[in-house]
Amino acid sequence: MEFPNRDNKIPILVVPFPEQGHLNTLLHFSLLLSSQGLPVHFSSSSIHNHQARHRLQGWTSASLHNITFHDIPIPSLPPSTPNPNSTHNFPSHLVPIWEFVIHHLRSPISSLLHSLSSSSPLILIHDHVMSFVIAEAASIPSIHTFKFQCVPANFLLPYLCESTSKPWPxxxxxxxxxxxxxxxxxxxxxxxxxxxxxxxxxxxNTSLAIEEPFIDLLAKQDDFVGKKIFAVGPVSPLTVMDNKSGPRHPCLEWLDKQPPKSVVYVAFGSSTTIPVEQIEQIAIGLEKSKQRFIWVLRDADRGDVSQEAELERVKSLLLDFDKRVEGMGMVVRGWAPQLDILAHGSTAAFMSHCGWNSCMEGMSMGVAMLTWPMHSDQPSNARMITEYLKVGVMVREWEKRDEVLKWEKVDEAIRKVMVDEEGLEIRRRAKELGEKIRDGIEGGSSFEQLLAFINYISGFK
Known part of the structure; x- marks a missing residue:
């Protein structure tokens, strides 16, 4: 993707929410902007900036030098441990961390807003959750503010429907x-x-290939009338590049040995901790399905991921399972290169918690989805994938979120996609959708939307 050269050097400040899915999305978008010669500043705590850089995939290490990182020092984070026996799947253990970090970010980000806008206009792009930055920016007339939504457009519509009297289809x-x-x-x-x-x-971070009707409908709502809306996704790269020297992850070496489109990738994101009883049922379902798989088995992030060792709970689980499925499957205990796995020619399907980053990455790579929503926008995302786009199947319905899903349901969902006649059609639609999304990036709607955004901010003097 190439854009016309511009002389505009108005700085852009990006302020993400300090959680992996948000950090990842905003860093990818920052790299897209900086790759076009725009001066981008990325500001968060030193701990979370390190996390974002360390886990980055799809870009070269050198690309990070095109961004000015403002690593705001904060005291040591309070302890936080995910609770595998929680009555819900939301990572509530991180809420005190978020409160702590945001408290320490307020004053430094305020100072940064003033310094960056002192000699020229400033473009502020803030995570939709980080609304506090607007309070300070609103008093500075040279700051132009844009909100970055890390959820899809259709997720917002029900809540706008509740707050307005407008008729809905x-x-x-x-x-x-x-x-x-x-x-x-x-x-x-x-x-x-x-x-x-x-x-x-x-x-x-969405594509008109996925959400054009919802973007159009959103633009007509009171909260959005008069505002520019840009669907610039997927912001993650479509061509995966090694961004670190050294050997590839062992799971990629394993994938190299598998037949094309034969592997189910199982991963539930960085904010999900699964109880032992459910892990055991997933294991049985994977084994009974007789399908090749890579399973990323890990607990939700804690506060400072750089200080985390492999959790003993995860390390000790299913040790005999590894031996039983040797050759057919691989269990990864810890962080895994998701973009590389999804882009690999041997990967056919993705069993996912349906965080929007994972949805966009899976759909962009043209793999079928097996949806298992855990919290937040994930249940809505799962419905869109299975009922609207029809590029996946539901593993666990949201109505049964409080139950331990039996292995038979896991086996059934995998076979439906990988073996049954129905699965051939789902995989065909997933491949077709992936091509449409990639076409959008390679000169189509997403390219045009990003170009429109860059042209728009280039007009500020």
């Missing part, structure tokens, strides 16, 4: 908010953190 399943997507105490935390703020535009 009664045949669209997306206009019924799902219950219990976050615990009450977590919802209270986000309500304190997030409030409606003025901005000139909204950026989405």
């Amino acid at each position: 009664d045949n669209n399943m997306f206009f019924s908010p799902l219950p219990d997507i976050v615990p009450e105490e977590v919802s209270t935390f986000f309500k304190k953190l997030y409030y409606d703020t003025p901005c000139e535009g909204i950026l989405f």
Whole structure:
């Protein structure tokens, strides 16, 4: 992707929310902008900036030098350990960490806003959850603010429907908010953190190939009328490049030996901790399916991921399972190169928690999805994938979120995609959707939307 050269050197400040999925998305977008010669500043705690850089995939190490990182020093983080026996799947153990970090970010980011806008206009791109930065920016007339949404457009529509009296199409399943997507105490935390703020535009990590009807509908709602909306996704690279020297991850060496489109990739993200009883059922289901698989088995992130050792709970689980499935499957205990796995020619399907990053990455690579939503926007994302786009199957319905899913259901979902006649059609649609998304990046709608955004901010003098 190449854009016309520009003389505009207005700085861009990007402020992410300090959680892996948000850090990852905003860093990818920052790299997209900096690759076009735009001066990008990326500001978070030193701990979270390190996390974002360390886990980056798809870009060369040298590309990071094109961004100015503002590593804000903070005291040692309070201890936080994921609870595998929690009554819900939301990573509530991280809420005190987020509160602590945001408290220490407020003053330094305020100073940064003033310094970067002192001699020229400043473009501020902030995570939609980090609304507090607007309070300070609003008093500085040379700052132009854009909100980055890390959830898809259709996720927002039910909540706008609740707050307006406008008629809605009664045949669209997306206009019924799902219950219990976050615990009450977590919802209270986000309500304190997030409030409606003025901005000139909204950026989405989505593609018109996926969400054009929802983007069009969103643009007509009161909260969005008069604002620029840019669907610039996927912001993660489509061509995966090694960004570190040294040997490849062992799972990629294993994938090299498997037949084309024969492997199910199983991973539930960085914010999910699965109880032992459920892990055991997943293991049986994978083994019974007789399908090749890579399973990333890890607990949710704790506060400072650079200080984390492999959790003993995860390390000791299913040790005999490794031997039983040797040759057919591989268990990765720890971080895995997801983009590389999804882009690999041997990967056919992705059993996922349906975080929006993972959805975009899986759909972009044209793999079929096996959806197992855990919290937040994930249940809505799973419905869109299975019921609207029809590029996947539901493993566990949201209505059964409090139950341990039996191995038979895991086996059934895998076979439906990998073996049954129905699966051939699902995989065909997934491949076709992946091609449409990639076409959008390679000169199509996503290219044009990113170009429109860059042209728009280039007009500020």
